[in-house]
Amino acid sequence: MSALTAIITAESREIQNQALDTFCESASLGQLLAECASLEEFRRSSPNLYEQVRALFFLYAIHRFHIPRKPGLRLRGNIPFEGYNDLLRRRFEEAIQRLLALQRTNGPDDGTSSALAAAYRSLGFQTLANQVRASVRSVRGNQWMFRTGHPSDHPLRILPLLVQKRGGLFPVLHESTPVRMDLSHSGWSDIFFLGMDFPEGARVLNISIDLAIKDHGSSGVPRPPVEVFFRVIDTPTIRLVSADLGAVAEVTSFGQLFDFAADYLGLLKAAVIASGIVPPGMEGVHQPIGDLLTRLVGPGLGFEIVSQVNGIPKGSRLAVSTTLLSSIIAVCMRATGQTSSAEGPLGEGERRTVASRAILGEWLGGSGGGWQDSGGIWPGIKLIEGVCSGAARTSSAFSTSGAWGSSPRSP
Numbered sequence: 001m002s003a004l005t006a007i008i009t010a011e012s013r014e015i016q017n018q019a020l021d022t023f024c025e026s027a028s029l030g031q032l033l034a035e036c037a038s039l040e041e042f043r044r045s046s047p048n049l050y051e052q053v054r055a056l057f058f059l060y061a062i063h064r065f066h067i068p069r070k071p072g073l074r075l076r077g078n079i080p081f082e083g084y085n086d087l088l089r090r091r092f093e094e095a096i097q098r099l100l101a102l103q104r105t106n107g108p109d110d111g112t113s114s115a116l117a118a119a120y121r122s123l124g125f126q127t128l129a130n131q132v133r134a135s136v137r138s139v140r141g142n143q144w145m146f147r148t149g150h151p152s153d154h155p156l157r158i159l160p161l162l163v164q165k166r167g168g169l170f171p172v173l174h175e176s177t178p179v180r181m182d183l184s185h186s187g188w189s190d191i192f193f194l195g196m197d198f199p200e201g202a203r204v205l206n207i208s209i210d211l212a213i214k215d216h217g218s219s220g221v222p223r224p225p226v227e228v229f230f231r232v233i234d235t236p237t238i239r240l241v242s243a244d245l246g247a248v249a250e251v252t253s254f255g256q257l258f259d260f261a262a263d264y265l266g267l268l269k270a271a272v273i274a275s276g277i278v279p280p281g282m283e284g285v286h287q288p289i290g291d292l293l294t295r296l297v298g299p300g301l302g303f304e305i306v307s308q309v310n311g312i313p314k315g316s317r318l319a320v321s322t323t324l325l326s327s328i329i330a331v332c333m334r335a336t337g338q339t340s341s342a343e344g345p346l347g348e349g350e351r352r353t354v355a356s357r358a359i360l361g362e363w364l365g366g367s368g369g370g371w372q373d374s375g376g377i378w379p380g381i382k383l384i385e386g387v388c389s390g391a392a393r394t395s396s397a398f399s400t401s402g403a404w405g406s407s408p409r410s411p
Contacts, residue, residue: 002035002039003023004020008051008055008058016197020058023035025066027066029108032062035062036059036063039055040059040100043056049131057124059117060117063113063114063116064114064121068110068113073108073110074109075110076110076111077109077110079111080098087115087118092122095119096116096120100116128363133280133363136357139352139356141349148279148282149285151282151285151291151295156276156277156336159336159342163232170231172230173229173231173331173334174228175230176224176226176228177228177377178209178210178376179211179323180206180207180208180318180373181209181317182205183206184203185203185206199386200387202385204383205382205383205384208376208379210222210224213310226307227310227327228306228328229308230335232303233301235300235302237250238250238305239251239302239304239305240272241305242265243307244310245264245265249262249263251289253289254278254285254287258283268307271325272332274325274329274357275332276336278292305328307327307328321373322362323376325361326355326374329358330346354374355377
């Protein structure tokens with residue numbers, strides 16, 4: 001067994017927690033390449049998610065930070081167009097195999113290692129995202145979203161009350177959500193690839209808060225800082241608007257909706273998908289999005305979602321992205337009859353569904369948030385803690401206990 005594979009599979013915490021740098025700094029180029037070959041074989045054969053992910057990030061770090069520093073490495077190399085195209089299309093397994101074949105033929109070089117590092121890193125996050133998809137899919141009420149792959153199969157409909165004009169205008173559905181503030185936490189242990197090592201050490205105490213922001217003549221009265229508005233429009237498109245970012249998109253195709261990096265509205269797109277309005281199973285569908293809107297809303301109609309984050313700067317540590325996702329998902333679920341009521345507080349089961357879909361939205365949109373960030377959905381102060389899963393190190397499960405009048409459970 002290779003030295004790095006032994007670290008990943010060790011039962012001893014002392015061995016398991018060794019730094020990768022300790023081995024790599026003293027290893028030669030040949031030793032690192034041999035270790036990479038062993039890790040590649042190991043991550044492809046291991047059925048254990050923890051082992052797969054850790055091996056992928058070992059491979060990323062070795063190719064990105066250590067191999068380029070070793071004497072004897074050629075600085076120039078050609079990257080095959082097919083491999084580059086695989087990276088762009090998120091076909092990371094195919095990219096890795098093309099690049100490894102090139103390395104076996106031409107020998108190692110800096111360019112190939114750089115491309116392999118990008119592919120291994122992306123595949124690591126894709127593996128985690130697939131686990132998030134599987135976890136969300138296991139929640140009762142979410143399975144249908146992954147089985148619906150054609151507009152004619154879509155089971156949702158916009159509520160009739162939202163399609164009936166009043167005074168010449170469609171009614172507006174409004175959702176407002178508090179943010180969550182951590183009173184204490186265990187070093188971002190909600191991020192999956194950090195919490196997998198020691199999930200039972202993850203413990204978070206957070207509180208849902210409204211904010212009193214005195215700005216532009218506001219009275220400064222505390223209110224939920226995240227707001228979302230939903231309405232039907234007389235155009236067969238999905239209009240997404242971020243009022244605080246000043247960004248607008250008219251989505252007219254499925255490809256445009258699933259292109260999260262095209263503009264500043266990736267989070268809104270992810271929320272529309274995670275809410276089930278355009279289910280994840282629709283990715284790659286070639287039919288016009290108007291076919292879906294005709295079934296969902298009616299002929300010649302579409303819908304508009306406007307989000308507004310009030311007075312919270314970037315880096316606030318208030319889980320704004322997850323709160324925004326949760327708020328959009330909640331208003332979309334209300335608009336399509338996925339909640340017991342279009343108004344009032346969400347039920348306990350509905351909060352769990354929103355939380356699970358918000359985590360999916362985080363990973364779809366690329367922000368990669370964790371389970372503790374959905375704390376704002378539940379009122380009051382919450383103690384959220386991690387527990388070991390039933391099968392050792394295959395995944396992490398989390399439970400939530402309430403205090404001071406709230407009693408949430410794990411999503």
